[in-house]
Amino acid sequence: MLALTASVSAGETGTAPKTYPPNSKSNPLPPTFADVAYGKHARNKLDFWQAKSETPTPVIMILHGGGWMAGSKGNVSRSPRFPNLRAILGEGISVVAIDYRLIGKHTEGATPPVKATLHDAARAVQFVRSKAREWNIDKERIASYGNSAGGCSSLWLAYHDDMADPKSEDPVARESTRLWCAAGSGAQTTLDPRQLQEWFSNPGYGGHAFGKYEYGKNFEKFLADREKLLPW
Structure with a gap:
């Protein structure tokens, strides 16, 4: 998470660090x-x-x-x-x-x-x-x-x-x-189904981004169609 705060201590500047x-x-x-x-x-x-x-x-x-x-x-x-x-x-x-x-x-x-x-x-x-x-x-x-x-x-x-x-x-x-x-x-x-399969034991995410696969389902079909999707 991006957090922006003063990095100089109060003792070095004589002022309190910025807070928001x-x-x-x-x-x-x-x-x-x-x-x-x-x-x-x-x-x-x-x-x-x-x-x-x-x-x-x-x-x-x-x-x-x-x-x-x-x-x-x-x-x-x-x-x-x-x-x-x-x-x-x-x-x-x-x-x-x-x-x-x-x-x-x-x-x-x-x-x-x-x-x-x-x-x-x-x-x-x-x-x-x-x-x-x-x-x-x-x-x-x-x-x-x-x-x-x-x-x-x-x-x-x-x-x-x-x-x-x-x-x-x-x-x-x-x-x-x-x-x-x-x-x-x-x-x-990554949204590459082969990469997802290597990283996770039970992958189910990603296919919905390509439209033909229900969210969290149809991963085997997603994987089978990988070559067609690679340009993306």
Whole structure:
């Protein structure tokens, strides 16, 4: 879990270390801008918390978990499972939290279904970059963090080639999807059924991301279709 605190002791500076109230349901931190559309789908919305700074700030994009089937950006400022927003902002780092299309609800027509969720995350990075001047952020220092499936999406972004389309008529699509850094908590580090079988004695997770396999079931079919799925 990402935690930001002062690393210099009070004795060295003469002042007490910085402390920040935790995320909580009873005291959520309102975003600077809420429900900003970054794409065409109704789930393509983000919240933005702007750090106070006279110079452009780095920004971290937070991706909620839920197996790509559930979850909401609304939990980011309410749950201690997520990084402490007040601490991040207090250290001069702005924050973005996004919603994205969920498998089984909003991914019809996407092959495989997880493509929709991953490409939403990439689009959000591009959109945030496009807002660099307006939101006073450093477009070269964009990080991502997620828990569970959100962590997998974060790592996918980090390892994927740049998806910018320099010839697109859409200025957002011309922006880079590359990250300055990425992190995950409880992230799925593979969806390869053979790798999962080697790691776990009774694997059942992962097939739902590819659409033809019920969540937690049909693993043998998932494994048999591995070669067809490897491009993803």
